[in-house]
Amino acid sequence: MIWEFALGDVSKCFGSDFNVFKNRPMQRNPNGDLQLVSRVYDLNGKRMEFEKPMTIVSEYDVPEDAWFFRENSHPTLMPYSVMMEIALQPCGFISTQSGAILNYTDIDLHYRNLDGNGNLLHCPDLRGKTIVNEVELLSTVASGDTIIQTHRFSLICDGQKFYEGDTVFGYFTHDSLANQVGLDSGKKVLPWINENPTEKSILIDLNSSESRQLLNENSEKPHFYLCDGQLSFSDVIRLVPEGGKYGNGYAYARKEVNPQDWFFPCHFHEDPVMPGSLGLEAIIQTLQAFALQKGLGDSFNNPRFSPVKSKVVWKYRGQIVPQNKYMQLDLHVKNITKKDGEIIISADANLWREDLRIYEISDIVLGISEA
Template identity: 55%
Template sequence: MLAQTANRTPQTKNIADDAQLWEFALGDVAKCMGPDYAVYANRPVQRNPNSDLQLLSRVQSFTGTRRKFEEPMRIVGEYDVPAEAWYFRDNAHPSQLPYAVLMEIALQPCGFISAYSGALFHYPNLDLHYRNLDGNGTLLADPDLRDKTIVSEITLKSTVASGNTIIQTHDFALFADGKKFYSGDTVFGYFTDEALTNQVGLDGGKLVPAWLESVGAGDAHEQTVICWNLAESSEPCFQAPEGRPHQRLAIRQLNLLDELRIVPDGGSSGKGYVYGLRTIDPEDWFFPCHFHQDPVMPGSLGVEAILQAMQGFALQQGLAERFQNPRFGWVQKRTAWKYRGQIIRETKRMQLEAHVTDVQEHLDQTVITANASLWRDDLRIYEVTDLRLALREAAA
């Protein structure tokens, strides 16, 4: 049995070190979570991301009582940010943490506490899949995180098990140098194969097309539609102008789209619209990383793909031209997401769209705000509201 006595003081020894987290991601889960999890040997079981997407270095402490869900449980985790990480290398600016990585640093400890809590033992005979459903995050600062240790504080607030499904709610907060810079809350769930197979997306199973392709777009096809090819790294959008080294889109693993279609005065607000497309390859780099035995594209990379589309819109519209040495950055505001499906290896294409709702020029930055959706083939499965992107002057 798991321990039934509360541990109310932080331990001097980590709850999970790097080796144990490797076991949780790729090896024997019982070596990280305890001997009760031996029942999952040779069975599919919840995993945390691995390899390039493992963004949790250790779990320092746990407060609460495992399997006692009437009271909150808490963990403190840490992630050591490498200065030369692939996501800095591939981004347009070498100090800008991609928003997807920020989300993963906040959400991966939620996955750990969900497993550590013992929630799976509500249905020990079922093989359940762990999925993020909803969340929101507020950026409080946008620090340079290279070579920093990010501390995560996670509270598991509630657990409800019913009908072979488990739903859990969490609060999260991230700190660097003792200062909170990102916080929010999120909902995760455990689901059977059948439940995932029968997902109906965000529109009750109805196939709602993107604005650009819909009859409801009216005269959208009579407007100017600018097409960009993102499948080739030699395209101009990946080549920064001389003296402006960050005025380009991200490359390699952070290039998540094959094509953009931009309608300058389109979209639901008439302030701009961008559509993105990616052909899904079963061998795409992120599938083995997320997760072992249960490959799905991280929802955070879907959000990152939407931001890439917004960056393309910003560059095409010349919004970088007012700056001498422009760079992209994030905005200290709240963003919310909702997922009702996943991009899986069997998916043929990922579509997305962003409706620009506002473009504001401030003294030190230009901020683009959009609401967005993402499709698995023709089923709309993600919705992101109040997603913001900034263009500002890069430091000398």
């Protein structure tokens, strides 16, 4: 059933009401390496009854050797972006099941995440486990050709809730997405480094083998390095160790958008767009580069990047599609603290589609601990 929603006949998943969308682009679940739902069940609520809450339960069977474990710096570390996708993908299922899109069968609408927050309560080893997600559709509001829906999610493993939050999704026309004005009402807001060109920065070219050697694993610290492959989302990183608006450190990164990037066909079928979660992963990668260059793991015998119990808030007001030329991001380190044998780095971040600021992330956190 999930495959039909991702790549096949949507009516086989949601019923004959959706026959009208055959051979047309419509909302899809991610597929391939980004399909992070195994099954859905226990649906409560009736289609088109938007004044009443609707709930659903989904499960994801986490492979012990999933690609995101193999390509990460530590074999037990689930990337934050993957955890976000596990939490958010069933929201798309319940949105479709609600039937909101059935009031707009004469136009093609695109499904996009707008806002959200995720609170990591515990940090379990999720390899080989089944993650249960309890999702509630809280509200549906339609205005013109736009639909806005609010959801609540809770991830549970072995009977313990470990990640929870709220999020907002919307349905938009192609024209409304093409004319998005970003977070600053169309005003041009530049990265901090552009406004402070005299600040001395450290340039890291991630396409250079020399730079990669500085940031990659070695025999003494086998779990403390910058990932390559499908978890790498930058070409160039610039670091200002004492810079940024808080004076505790600053990092900038840029990636040339390649229409052949692996995630476009996965997210979504016939509607390729970079997942917002991977933009957040790019920010985490840049924060890791800052930690590596600053030597924040030097006090550990065998350091690793580790998850930190914290609440992250995101806001998206734009998208990155294959036709775009590049994306850029920056982050401002707020605090570097040591607690209970762990170094914790917190930062606020922004991401641009070319010169338009479209993502804002508050309180992204990175831990460094003994492996």
